[in-house]
Amino acid sequence: MKKINTLILAFVALLATNLIANDGTSPLTANFIMGNPEVQSMNAISFGPEGILFVGDSKSAMVTAIDTKDKVAAEAPKEIKMAKVDEQIAALLGTTAAEITIQDMAVNPISKMIYFAVHHSNGTPVLLKTDGETIQHVPLTEVSHSKMEINNPIDAEKKDRRGNSMRVSAISDLNYFEGKVMVSGLSNEEFASTFRSIPFPFKSEQMQASLEIYHAAHGKYETHAPIKAFLPVNIAGKANLVAAYTCTPLVVFPMESLRPGEHTTGQTVAELGNWNVPLDIIQMEKEGKSYLLMANSSRAVMKISVDQVANFHDSLTEKVAERSGTAGVDFINLPFVNVQQLDKLSDSHFIMLQRRSNGDLDLYTQNNRWL
Template identity: 40%
Template sequence: MKRLTFLSAVIIAVVLAGAFVQSTFTNPSGLTSGFMPGTPDIQSMSVLTFGPDGVLFIGDSKGGAVFAIDLNDQARSNNAEPPKISDIEGEIASLLGTTVNQVLIHDMAVNPISQNIYLAVSRGRSQWNSKWQLPNDLDDARILLRITPEGDIDEASLQSVKYAKASLPNPVDESKEHRWKKGLSLRVDTITDIAYSDGKVFVAGLSNEEFASTMWQIPFPFKDHISATTIEIFHGAHGKYETHAPIRTFLPYDFDNQLHLLAAYLCTPLVTLPVADLKNGQHLKGRTVAEFGSGNYPLDMILYKKGEDDFILIANSNLPFMIVDPKDVESYDGSITEEVEGYLAGVKYEPRAGTGIQQLDNFNSEYVLALRRLPGGTMDLEPFSIQRF
């Protein structure tokens, strides 16, 4: 899901300018100098996100850890257009020697340096039987695939790579069952999204605390001290405060000259969290700035530029693309604290057609890239011009 964000992250994915990379990361090689050689013991590739110097962060919900992987994938590509692959699940099935109805793509992330596209994949799709099931509910992704800017697909080996590992303190216990997905362990939501910003890896998910929704902060390069803050929000569509629903997707962004996390939850409340208020061992109430509709998973949130202006694009399971102007978030000084009739309130969004989106990420300053389920049932890797947004 995902993306590099804020000064040292999303902008790199959008701009792809070598001089900018050098000025943002003054000593890129130092970030991986402490990595160990070997094969990381990843149990589930739940979330993929790129960080500085082409480092791939892999969130492992089952293992309760985040891995930083040096893929040795720093050769710069300046492809103008991303690849388009029809029936990508069929292509993957042929590569893996399985049938298309087994192929399940859990996450997608684009390396902003090489423009190689990485997919976390399993063979668990045949277990799908509910519209509310997410890929990580069905199986553990243990296959990492790479797609070149020209559209060639191969397996990205994690044997004998350089990597670092950060184990999350107090992840949600495997014995805890999901409240309404019967028989499902909450462990699948230990890590729901990851973003890198300003020398830190932010990790959203569930801990074993009484208030389970948690945001971890991990210094990068990884150090021993990992901060954990439990999160509470008011959900206008449900008319109550919630502490157990995890953030589904989020984006670091600077509002009023202060770094915030802009976060979206199931049924699509939009919340701001000041990073300065994310204190270790403390509890934080987020500010609900919008309600965007019920019955929907927000799947991915990315930042893009159009002219000189920033815009935020949200992909959804059951709603169209949503375009949010950060200036509208910044100027909204209210907070939703009462039940919302009609499920829409607060900051406005601009809709764009885009049904069937499964994954979304920046490709370059001209295109975003999506995995899209078509009406006929097949899935395509499909580019969208920034100009359509």
């Protein structure tokens, strides 16, 4: 009986979805509600399909999907050059550049609008966007949205005397890939990797999987560490996860090997050098060749050939002769240092938020002649 009920429910749900879809509403946003999603922090933002923006909110341990309605297709501007973006944002918020931090930047692949997640020093999160000319506030007081709680890895909830949670999983990166929102998080207590894959549209909490992934260093030590930045990448026709760890190995995992509750060891394909925290990874293509571009806290933007990653079959099993203080697959340093944010603007252009040598934080485009 239960089975029959389930079937009927599933049929009704399918029918409802189709009806809504026929009504002009996308099935992706069918379960969205209007209102204020009460986002408390914006640590990572990324676009999915149809102008849906995913916001990783560490403070409330949520991923929020926002229908930006920003889905009129547009060509990317040929060139963007915006000087002192932090000062422009600060003026718009009535404060100084020292009081704000740009947490993340994401390009809407449809409209090519560039979105910024910004925090004021008092913790207030603000969403802004720019077309490369002017910066606008994106209010979230009345938006169509859907929320998903990120399960706490340890159930014992610890609160301080003000009733605030002490344990936080700080979201380090977030990406949408083939119907799933993937989220990497850093615990502020145990030294652990939390990597979640949450089916979208959000359904039930049970669907999300917390994955334990390790990496091997020179075949001698196996360690785990939190992932700082990651990107789903197709390598030789198969979906892979390229992850940059906080201790800087670049590790590749076949997506199909990532299963909840299983110990998965990825292939370390490179180590990325000293004094560095990986910040952003994007994928660009040129003349049928695919490249990864990676922004770093203390090193230049790196270019890595996806073909080389695909052909790198030996995990770093031996100490590799020093190559610019790094090891593994080759990568080329592009002449862009102190790039804080990086995203793909179009097939031929990428956009960077860079702290220039004169101290200014500028937003500007580069084209694929660097690839």
